[in-house]
Amino acid sequence: MTFDVEIRDADLVAELDMARETPGFEFKRMELSQKQASRDKLASLSRDARRRELVRRKLEDTPTDADDLRHIHSVLAMCGLPYSRQPLSVREYERKQGRMSLVVEAGKLRNPETGNRIEQPLPFGPKARLLLMHLCSEAIRQQGPTIEVADSLTGFIRDMGFPVTGGKKGTLQAFKEQINALAACKLSVGMWDGRHAVEYQGMPFSRIDVWLPTSPDQMMLWPSTLTFSMDFYTTLAKHALPIRAEAVRAFAGSARKLDMYFWFNYRLHRLRQPLPISWNALAEQFGGDYGRQRDFKRGFADDLKDVLDVFPKLPVKLTEAGMTVSPAGPDALYLPPLRKR
Numbered sequence: 001m002t003f004d005v006e007i008r009d010a011d012l013v014a015e016l017d018m019a020r021e022t023p024g025f026e027f028k029r030m031e032l033s034q035k036q037a038s039r040d041k042l043a044s045l046s047r048d049a050r051r052r053e054l055v056r057r058k059l060e061d062t063p064t065d066a067d068d069l070r071h072i073h074s075v076l077a078m079c080g081l082p083y084s085r086q087p088l089s090v091r092e093y094e095r096k097q098g099r100m101s102l103v104v105e106a107g108k109l110r111n112p113e114t115g116n117r118i119e120q121p122l123p124f125g126p127k128a129r130l131l132l133m134h135l136c137s138e139a140i141r142q143q144g145p146t147i148e149v150a151d152s153l154t155g156f157i158r159d160m161g162f163p164v165t166g167g168k169k170g171t172l173q174a175f176k177e178q179i180n181a182l183a184a185c186k187l188s189v190g191m192w193d194g195r196h197a198v199e200y201q202g203m204p205f206s207r208i209d210v211w212l213p214t215s216p217d218q219m220m221l222w223p224s225t226l227t228f229s230m231d232f233y234t235t236l237a238k239h240a241l242p243i244r245a246e247a248v249r250a251f252a253g254s255a256r257k258l259d260m261y262f263w264f265n266y267r268l269h270r271l272r273q274p275l276p277i278s279w280n281a282l283a284e285q286f287g288g289d290y291g292r293q294r295d296f297k298r299g300f301a302d303d304l305k306d307v308l309d310v311f312p313k314l315p316v317k318l319t320e321a322g323m324t325v326s327p328a329g330p331d332a333l334y335l336p337p338l339r340k341r
Contacts, residue, residue, distance in 0.1 A: 004030075005037040012036055048253075051161070052309040055250040059310070059334040066336060070137040070248065071240040075100050075189045077262035081132075082124040083255045083288035093122050097285060099192050107184030109208070123181040126255040130160055131179050133248065135226065140240050145206075145228035149179065159245070160252045183208045183226060189235065204232045241266055244334055250310050256286055257303050264307070264314060264325075264333065271327040278322040 007016055012032045019028040042050050062068065079095040079102035086093065091106045108117040134156050138147045153175065157164050162171045183205055190199040207227040228236065243265055251257035263285065267275075283296050286303075290296035301318060308314055311333055315326035330337060 005033045005040065007032050007036050009036060009039065049309065052250045052306060055246055056310045056312070058246055059244065063331060063334045064336040068245050069242050069336075070133055070245045071140045071242055072133045072136050072262060073189070073236050074239040074241045074266055075102055075191065076132055077241050077266050080255070080259040080262075081128050082122055085124055086122045088119060088121055090122060101188070101190040103188035105186040106181070107186055107203070109180055109184045120181045120184040121177075123178050123185060125178070126253060126258055127175050128178040128182060129255055129258045130248070130252060131175065131182060133243065136236055136240065139228055139233060139236060145230065145233040147226050149224055149226055161249050162252070187232070200231050200235055202229055202231060204228060206230070242335060247310055247334070251307070254303065256288060257307060259286060260303060260307050264311075267325065268314075268328050268332060269330055271325065274324050274326045276322060276324045282322055
């Protein structure tokens with residue numbers, strides 16, 4: 001970036017005028033020129049690219065900010081939910097990755113007005129992933145399995161960069177649909193090491209307090225309090241993966257980019273040597289709804305470029321055969337140093 005850019009913004013011009021006739025004027029001019037160049041670069045970017053650039057700068061300024069840490073279950077980070085809405089008739093979804101597996105079974109919630117049980121869809125997309133992160137983070141932060149959802153959801157939606165809007169197509173409706181799906185579903189989380197296998201099977205939540213909104217355009221079940229089952233909460237406490245909320249905001253609109261961030265977060269510092277991953281394996285992990293591999297390759301390359309905009313130190317390289325990931329410390333993802341268990 002050049003530092004000899006014409007200073008045009010009114011506040012920078014005023015600051016420059018105040019510095020005239022001072023001993024450090026030339027240094028000040030160069031500093032303000034750098035600021036002008038930085039602003040010009042931001043102005044030339046698209047909205048999403050501008051968000052990624054701002055997130056990268058903030059992460060660089062606070063590379064080990066503990067206050068910005070959130071958590072998600074390691075298995076949920078490795079074995080993601082569906083990328084797109086599944087028909088209501090599809091009641092089960094399974095993903096495997098390495099020696100972990102996740103099976104999600106869609107469930108039902110009881111209508112507090114009629115007493116009828118209403119089928120919920122499978123959770124899907126970026127909002128379900130963001131909610132899982134929020135709920136897991138709240139459980140870790142509060143060191144307990146019960147989360148007061150109603151009091152925190154609106155602030156969480158804003159914190160992720162979404163406007164809080166009502167109506168059938170508003171963000172509240174979309175997030176409520178996903179939290180209902182998560183509250184009703186059954187999870188089977190499996191891990192094995194070649195000698196032993198452990199599998200948690202059951203509802204992630206042991207108690208769900210629901211109420212029916214009175215606004216006509218938001219008539220749907222809505223949990224106000226969720227309590228993780230003790231089995232799930234115990235595995236979460238043991239296998240919580242730290243992530244940066246600031247980074248999550250950069251990818252909040254894309255389920256695939258969130259999955260890529262979570263996946264890198266889990267795999268990167270566990271490597272001891274460069275790991276080549278074939279295109280077939282990448283498509284199995286991140287392919288989602290792509291029908292043709294060439295379309296997946298193009299889409300994956302574009303998404304990886306966006307991830308690298310935020311994390312330029314990620315040691316990854318695309319090849320004709322797939323992708324190679326090299327070992328790196330948590331600093332590549334702006335995380336605090338690992339604590340010894």
